Amino acid sequence: MLENKDQSRTSLEELGEFGLINHLTEHFKITHKTTLKGIGDDAAVLSFPDTQIVVTTDLLIEGVHFDLSYVPLKHLGYKAVMVNLSDVYAMNAMASQITVSIAVSNRFPLEALEDLYVGIQTACTNYKVDLIGGDTTSSTTGLVISVTAIGNTTKEKIVGRDTAKAGDLVVVTGDIGAAYMGLQVLEREKAVFKVNPNSQPDLEQYAYIVERQLKPEARKDVVLLLESLEVLPTSMIDISDGLSSEILHLCKNSKVGCNLYEEKIPLDPQVINTCEEFELDSTTIALSGGEDYELLFTIRQEDYPKIKANPNFTVVGHMTEEREGAHLITRANTKIPLIARGWNALQSE
Amino acid sequence: MLENKDQSRTSLEELGEFGLINHLTEHFKITHKTTLKGIGDDAAVLSFPDTQIVVTTDLLIEGVHFDLSYVPLKHLGYKAVMVNLSDVYAMNAMASQITVSIAVSNRFPLEALEDLYVGIQTACTNYKVDLIGGDTTSSTTGLVISVTAIGNTTKEKIVGRDTAKAGDLVVVTGDIGAAYMGLQVLEREKAVFKVNPNSQPDLEQYAYIVERQLKPEARKDVVLLLESLEVLPTSMIDISDGLSSEILHLCKNSKVGCNLYEEKIPLDPQVINTCEEFELDSTTIALSGGEDYELLFTIRQEDYPKIKANPNFTVVGHMTEEREGAHLITRANTKIPLIARGWNALQSE
Known part of the structure; x- marks a missing residue:
């Protein structure tokens, strides 16, 4: 019986990341006229009068996306911001704000998080983006960093993935x-x-x-x-x-x-x-x-x-x-x- | 020497969550005129012509915020959205979009994530919000869910935490x-x-x-x-x-x-x-x-x-x-x- 049960289940590896997102979200409907672009580009685009808001988010997990044995926390903080800003720029928009959430186990002293935030702050200063929010919580094991970046531009300037033409x-x-x-x-x-x-x-x-x-x-x-x-x-x-x-x-x-x-x-x-x-x-x-x-x-x-x-x-x-x-x-x-x-x-x- | 080193370090418990956020972010400056409210309220507020955008985010960690031994995944997906929408409503704004990022270990079959997303979808339908993006990645241990909610309203309607008066x-x-x-x-x-x-x-x-x-x-x-x-x-x-x-x-x-x-x-x-x-x-x-x-x-x-x-x-x-x-x-x-x-x-x- 247990064996049958296992066979009827689908492992995540079979789908891959993009297959998984598509599979899980295919039945979601877009209901707001402000939602210009949802899932499927570097970032989502929200359309308001005179302004297009670009939103993108990434989740970084210790042991999957980074290895603290050779990644200095300052650089990690900087890179976590870069990964998200890059998605905003890929829409041809300017990044303006970020939120940063972290989950951290007690093995990290305050000084380690200060280093992480020095990197985040350097990124904010160099790229002129404001840190506007986030969440700080405990983790049972490693470090988790979730960054959401927000940008804006005008409607004519947004560049997506679906508008290339043969000959370009x-x-x-x-x-x-x-x-x-x-x-x-x-x-x-x-x-x-x-x-x-x-x-x-x-x-x-x-x-x-x-x-x-x-x-x-x-x-x-x-x-x-x-x-x-x-x-x-x-x-x-x-x-x-x-x-x-x-x-x-x-x-x-x-x-x-x-x-x-x-x-x-x-x-x-x-x-x-x-x-x-x-x-x-x-x-x-x-x-x-x-x-x-x-x-x-x-x-x-x-x-x-x-x-x-x-x-x-x-x-x-x-x-x-x-x-x-x-x-x-x-x-x-x-x-x-x-x-x-x-x-x-x-x-x- | 090791002992001295430890004494100079500060444990996270000493600060608590709010103390930690304040400590880590106190040197960040706001540089964009669109950033009306940053850290310190239920949600951040971005000010654009005719529109105020409200942004809030939460990070939920298995073993810290939820226990899958008695929390059905459908309910967890629903609750993860509610926690964030609640912050948008607390600004007196209407929630319109969410992003959902998950990190998940291989012990979860696809069917488990489908249940989670049924809960997320039910929340989106009941509260009329659009899922517009996210990130799906692997985790070394448990389930991590990061939700960012976006809402909007007009400038006059935003209600913060800092405007109560004696006698109210x-x-x-x-x-x-x-x-x-x-x-x-x-x-x-x-x-x-x-x-x-x-x-x-x-x-x-x-x-x-x-x-x-x-x-x-x-x-x-x-x-x-x-x-x-x-x-x-x-x-x-x-x-x-x-x-x-x-x-x-x-x-x-x-x-x-x-x-x-x-x-x-x-x-x-x-x-x-x-x-x-x-x-x-x-x-x-x-x-x-x-x-x-x-x-x-x-x-x-x-x-x-x-x-x-x-x-x-x-x-x-x-x-x-x-x-x-x-x-x-x-x-x-x-x-x-x-x-x-x-x-x-x-x-x-």
Whole structure:
């Protein structure tokens, strides 16, 4: 009997994160005319007279999203805010307020939480957002951080995931893959430390990629830059789960295909060197690495002259008709289907 | 050396929840003119042209805020929404949207989360709010639920905690103490079940108080009723931590004192009977019990005729000058100082 019972139950792994959200929320109806966008984009959008409010939230769990054995609490506080602001900027909106809730066990002294809040405050100051609320409670085990970010903009400026067109250029900001390789270096140091607690790690040659992992920056500057260049992207998303997963979100939501060119993917030399050292393929890392918090967006071809000279932007491909599918064009000029593999999938390999 | 280190650290218990929030956030500055109210009320208020947005958030942790051995997941989902809507109504605003984030370990099958979301959906339908976003992630141990509720109203209608005046009447909606006594009954049944797993609990005589614990209702109806009666409270708060704690919040924020009359505190007969059975003082339970999610508000004396005939409202006292302090006037007509003891404090006794 117990066995039968188990067989009739569905495990969460079978569905995956996106499948789970869709499954659990598919029967919910939107009833307010102020709810312009609900679940399914980087952030929800509420429409009020003269103002669009953007809302996004993330839940960070110790042991799942961060490992306090190598993540300083200041950086964790900073990153927890960045992860959310990044979603607001991915809507082409300006972040203005956050709420922060934490659950914490008694093993944390006050001084640890002060460090966490120094990081949160630094993020608030650097990005000019106000902390407006939250909840502080106890936890039975580790640290839990829940951040909700609120932004606003005007109706014409909101950029979603579902408005890319075939022929649009695909643009990536900065470079990608670094945050994932930074994590690999930190994980290796942790393993070394376990064996020899007196080891002194020399992370200087990995400074950039470790900083990208521990203290990412959300691309507020890109939203402001696009505005000053008078470029309104046709679709946008932030790169939290790896380039392939994000580009496939744009394709699926916009009902288009894409050609992504391997040789165009922007990589920092430190990522290339560290990939060689770890015997990892740098393209795979860029496609599936995640946590870069760069922006991925599409623009009309006629806007290309406005962005082409800017070192912040790299055109990595173009959108195609939906029936053509989503492909990576390799350096050897072979065309292979893009598949979504978030960094969680990558880690379990 | 280790000992010295420990002595210089501060434990979280020393500060308490409110002290902790204040301590951690005191150096944060408000920089946006849209941020009308930040930390320190039931909800934050954002001010946009023609619209005030109200935002509140709560984090619920298994083993701290709920015990799945007697809380059905449907009810938990419902209650998680109610706790947040209650904060929106306490600002005299209407709730319109929520986000729900959950972290869940693999011990939960999909069907368990479906139950949780049935409860969330029922709450959304009954209270007419839209689920607009969230985050679903894995947890290393138990279930974590983070809900953010958003509401809106006009500027004139927002009611905070800091605007009560000496002479104002203090009003409680419904009755209080029931949720806490419901919890006592459930805890007793759990203890009985541990000793004898075949025991069949008969909770019929406790139906009301158990329902108040498991499936509380936020008082949206009261906000609508006050509007139809043309009564704008001078201050308002929801009763989540017990009457004495909440009334002291109003007093402190509004810089007034109060006289609260023991004989006026509205108690359901089932609360009185169950208090007798458990040999607990019903006034203590009402003052410190918590989780009732009723509203506590103050009105000008001239508004008294508008509410006096309504069975939803009980006048329990009046505000006084701050120098007079906050007191309970007992049935024996003695005057004793009110002290804030949340239900957490009560439980550890």
